[in-house]
Amino acid sequence: MPYISEEKREVLDPVIENLLQTFRGLQSDDPSDNTQANMNYVISRLLDRMYTSNYQEFNNALGMLLATALEYYRRVVAPYENQKCHDEGDVLIMLTDNDKFKCDKCGEFVSPHSILEGRAIHCLVTPESHWTTETYETLCEGCYERVYM
Known part of the structure; x- marks a missing residue:
């Protein structure tokens, strides 16, 4: 430190x-x-x-x-x-034509490949990102709304 x-x-x-x-x-x-x-x-x-x-x-x-x-x-x-x-732009974004990975508010795509090691992340890693057993949740980098996958 x-x-x-x-x-x-x-x-x-x-x-x-x-x-x-x-x-x-x-x-x-x-x-x-x-x-x-x-x-x-x-x-x-x-x-x-x-x-x-x-x-x-x-x-x-x-x-x-x-x-x-x-x-x-x-x-x-x-x-x-x-x-x-x-x-x-994120190099890991795939399946961007799949609305499942699209923010409902701003239309920004969230990469399905950003789901790593049990955490959901988008281009920028945020402390708010977390995973639950039922669904992945992250923040959209376009508008910072929660996106569920």
């Missing part, structure tokens, strides 16, 4: 800014732009220096990396993908 106190942020943010300036300098000197390799190197070195050689520490490091990746996906990547899905 990256949500640390303001006091800690005040200590860490200047270090991060220095690191960013270093990365930018490396980018301007390197026509192949090895940004990902440089980031991987820094993260690997930090892990090597911060976590000792025992299973619990390795497990802690992996857990932190996974949590970081998941939080980055949740806060940065997913909203970007959701916006693109909304702007460009």
Whole structure:
């Protein structure tokens, strides 16, 4: 969880800014732009220096990396993908001529393929989406009305 106190942020943010300036300098000197390799190197070195050689520490490091990746996906990547899905159209929509998957209010189609792992979702995943044993229910992304399938 990256949500640390303001006091800690005040200590860490200047270090991060220095690191960013270093990365930018490396980018301007390197026509192949090895940004990902440089980031991987820094993260690997930090892990090597911060976590000792025992299973619990390795497990802690992996857990932190996974949590970081998941939080980055949740806060940065997913909203970007959701916006693109909304702007460009869902790639998973099938059977759009079937009125069963059409919102009665606005006519927006809800993808039958969005029913994954017992949850009903449309292009944008919403906390309101849920599943019941009798029917699937989701929110239409066109008008946010409930759609039952």
